[in-house]
Amino acid sequence: xxxxxxxxxxxxxxxxxxxxxxxxxxxxxxxxxxxxxxxxxxxxxxxxxxxxxxxxxxxxxxxxxxxxxxxxxxxxxxxxxxxxxxxxxxxxxxxxxxxxxxxxxxxxxxxxxxxxxxxxxxxxxxxxxxxxxxxxxxxxxxxxxxxxxxxxxxxxxxxxxxxxx
Numbered sequence: 001x002x003x004x005x006x007x008x009x010x011x012x013x014x015x016x017x018x019x020x021x022x023x024x025x026x027x028x029x030x031x032x033x034x035x036x037x038x039x040x041x042x043x044x045x046x047x048x049x050x051x052x053x054x055x056x057x058x059x060x061x062x063x064x065x066x067x068x069x070x071x072x073x074x075x076x077x078x079x080x081x082x083x084x085x086x087x088x089x090x091x092x093x094x095x096x097x098x099x100x101x102x103x104x105x106x107x108x109x110x111x112x113x114x115x116x117x118x119x120x121x122x123x124x125x126x127x128x129x130x131x132x133x134x135x136x137x138x139x140x141x142x143x144x145x146x147x148x149x150x151x152x153x154x155x156x157x158x159x160x161x162x163x164x165x
Contacts, residue, residue, distance in 0.1 A: 046090040053083050054095075054131055061124055065117070073112035076120070080106060083127065094130045094143045098123055098150060105154045109161070116157050123150055 060079040064072040080102040087096035102123040109115060126146050135143045 043091070050083075050087060050090045050092060050095070050131060053079070053086060054127055057083060057099075057124060057127065061120065064112075064115070068112060070112050073106070073109075073115065077103065077106040080123075091136050092131060093138050094135055094140065094147060095127050097138075097147050098126045098130065101147070101151045101154050105157065108158050114161060119150075119153055119157055122153070126150060 057076075057079040060072070060076040064076045066072075080099045083099035084096055084103050087093065087099060102120065105119065105123070106115070129146075130143055138144070
């Protein structure tokens with residue numbers, strides 16, 4: 001018969017707890033409150049920043065329509081990518097989702113001459129409407145239907161294209 005082994009439980013010291021003071025009492029609640037107030041004050045600027053980003057997307061699309069070259073296509077992608085990353089921070093998750101769909105479309109194209117202009121324009125129009133109507137709720141039925149339709153159209157469009165070169 002094998003020998004019984006004794007088990008020993010080892011509890012490592014909680015060094016992090018010691019470094020921060022061990023309790024919540026070590027936190028500067030006044031600093032936390034000031035930070036929360038600063039974020040709240042910035043929220044009024046979020047809409048202006050998002051408006052600027054949406055205008056930049058529209059301008060990038062207009063430049064792309066005029067030039068139809070790789071550089072303007074890249075600028076259009078970058079503008080949509082910036083919106084994708086920032087819109088949720090600015091409390092517009094549906095704008096972020098539409099921008100994500102547009103990024104997927106633009107990133108999957110083999111070249112700038114394959115850009116489905118009507119689909120890109122539909123994405124930009126959707127972003128403008130969601131922002132203008134201040135739709136921040138991800139369960140808004142109208143916005144959700146619109147976003148899902150755009151995502152479906154992107155999937156179908158990409159299925160009919162040749163893979164990226």
